[in-house]
Amino acid sequence: MNEYLLGLQGRRVLFAYAIVLILFIILPALVLVPISISADDSFVIIPEAFSLRWYEQLVGDPRWRNALVLSLQVAAVASVMATIAGVLGAIGISRASPKVAKVLRLIFIAPIIVPLMVIGVGFYMLYARMRLVGSFFPLCLAHAVLVLPFVMLPVSARLYSIDKRLEWAAASLGAGPYRTIFRVQLPLLAPSIFAGFVFAFIFSFDEVVVAQFLSGPRLETLPRRMWEGIQMGGLEKTITAVTTAQLLLAVVAMLIISIWQRRSATKAVSSK
Amino acid sequence: MSTTIPNRNTLLAGFSSADWESQRRRVTAVLLILPVVMMTLLFLVPLGYLLWLSFGGPAGFSLNAYKQLSAPFYINLALFTLQLAFLVTIACAVIAYPLAYMLANIENTLSRLVVLGLVISLWLSVLARTYSWIIILQRNGVVNNMLQWMGITDGPLSLVYNQTGVYIGMIHILLPYMVMTLYPTMRAIDGSLVRSALSLGATPWTAFRRIYFPLSMSGLVSGSILVFTMAIGFFVTPAILGGGSANTIVMAIQNQVQVLVDLPLAAATSIILLLVSMLILVVYEKIAGVEKIFGEGR
Structure with missing residues (x-):
């Protein structure tokens, strides 16, 4: 640890900030994965049924x-x-x-x-x-x-x-x-x-x-x-x-x- | 340990140094032939051709295209592009600073996760990330559903196909570059300077303001120049997420080529943009030194 300026409280705020930012940074990557393996046509994040049909289309069409x-x-x-x-x-x-x-x-x-x-x-x-x-x-x-x-x-x-x-x-x-x-x-x-x-x-x-x-x-x-x-x-x-x-x-x-x-x-x- | 570390002279004893130098120079030239020819034919020649076309090209010398560019339409477009790039740069600097501070000074799992997230984001295609933001920000997307579920908003907010979407998308894509430029600078700051300021009675705020921040300034400047340059030339994200409400200079160039088919005008606009980016590159060289990007002296 090389940090002297923030103190315990400040560090906690910094960690909370980092967690929010990690979510912001990886959200676009996270969202795509479940949508790509869901069976239906809609863009819901939590799919009801899984299927690889969109991958099949990529190599089949x-x-x-x-x-x-x-x-x-x-x-x-x-x-x-x-x-x-x-x-x-x-x-x-x-x-x-x-x-x-x-x-x-x-x-x-x-x-x-x-x-x-x-x-x-x-x-x-x-x-x-x-x-x-x-x-x-x-x-x-x-x-x-x-x-x-x-x-x-x-x-x-x-x-x-x-x-x-x-x-x-x-x-x-x-x-x-x-x-x-x-x-x-x-x-x-x-x-x-x-x-x-x-x-x-x-x-x-x-x-x-x-x-x-x-x-x-x-x-x-x-x-x-x-x-x-x-x-x-x-x-x-x-x-x-x-x-x-x-x-x-x-x-x-x-x-x-x-x-x-x-x-x-x-x-x-x-x-x- | 009394072994002497071999130096250049002991290692090269027995060679005539003039021969060695001239042979070395010849080899260097041979190595550079292919890349230099490639850059000349495939980079300098197309841009030179563009310059020639912008001054009238085959029809003879004319400043017509540049005169057209002084119309209020293009001035406003240029001002909007600069404003967009400027605000995105400021936002990236403000958001990235605490994050880079954490990565440089605190080693824990959270820091490693941030690095992992940044690298994944950096490696994921720009087109993919832009597309993903449409899904997230659209009227029945994740963000709007969340906001309504929490009762913060009644109806869906329009977050995409307008300038809000462009800002969110561009900040997301350029943020990793800012963090990655700030990090090495902050990492190199000598922690004992901050400690001695504190032990001499400075408040943490004063120590930050007078010691840490000035020392991190060079990283902030080079990161800002990098992000600003990339933001000016951004095409994919404003074109998709803006939905026509965030028209920038590069989008105008595409329009001049594909819709107006006014090639001298497109060439002149490109040359202006080229000059701006070369100017920024030269400023960067003066302030930070391009060799830093190449990893020298780090």
Whole structure:
């Protein structure tokens, strides 16, 4: 306990406040789960009968299934590209001179600072001129740039915590520069690379603003399908199945990352 | 323990340092080729094309699009967007501050639960959370049923498809970012400073006002800049929860492209918004340093 200002009474008030806020923070996640497994069409929080029919519709109904498959493909291609470029960029920036690194950091962070709508319109107009709107690979490329910072941030953070002397030690033992990167740095970065990949995947899988411009009439991604459903009044309960599945995937990925990071942390300590 | 910790010179003994440096620089350049080319072609080029279009593009140089933007309609839209972003930022700062204080200073189950909730919320799709707020806030939703059951209100309140819904949704989505920026700053505050102020006779309020709060200020500023920037560019939440009553600049851009099909106007509006966000990024760099976001010097 490191708290001196509040006193017993004040701390009790703070705890009560935190409980209220936890409810506020997780309420939207909590509400979706029971609705997605209730059998009837209504949106009651406590269902009377359970059924997986909304999940069946997600994989059974061709329009939903196609959207789901397309979004998984786009997210996979985009996040793999972003992971490769992001890891190279993060390692490159960590080795560059301070001035160059400063400029590069500003450029590489920009995709999460500049509004998605601005980036989306920029791509849309360029792609429209090049007749690339509605094609699969250009959409993946656009998403790859959007999610690049999500890979670079965790990888950079990890890079700064790695002992710099490892690189010199590897060099003094005769490892070439690329061998040092592949055999010394990359294994140490692995958990953060995976975390970045997952962040990138989730963001791309959820992205609707840029996708609605670039997907054209033929490519309908899952968020676009959901967006349309919500604009129609949001009465399609398949949307709740999608969001619950996303929630589960996110929680599983989070558990994997935290276990992995804890493991590699204890390994680092025990090998000292 | 008398082992000397190897330093750069002992480790690299036997290498010519000039060779080592030039080879190292070459490798760094090779590493950076792909990401830099990617950012140039897929980020700087589209935005550059937008800039060119906003000044008339193929039709020749013209400031027409920018002149259109000085109409009262767009001025009001810009003012509303700034007001929305400003109020959401203030609300997030006020709500997040005690929460971050607790996470930084008290280690118990409740703190761990708060972190878990924040992370789950952060990872859940924005579209999903926005959709969920419709279900919660609608006329026969959870909140309205609860309020009526407790006898606080007679009929259902309209909480969604208006500005109330937009504020609730945006605060909910941006709150985790504020807490996560405040937390490391508060965590780094030396507790002995507060303790010595108290032992020298300061009241807890004075110690907070004169010692703790000023030390937490940098986190509050960077968190606010981050949340403000994200709030300005927010599209999904105001578009869905606002039901047409909370029109922002980004929604106007979408309208210019898809309904008005006025591409130079959309390009000019985007460029203005781009300039605003780049300006905020530069201010952030001056105040907090972008390398902090990258985890350096933490």
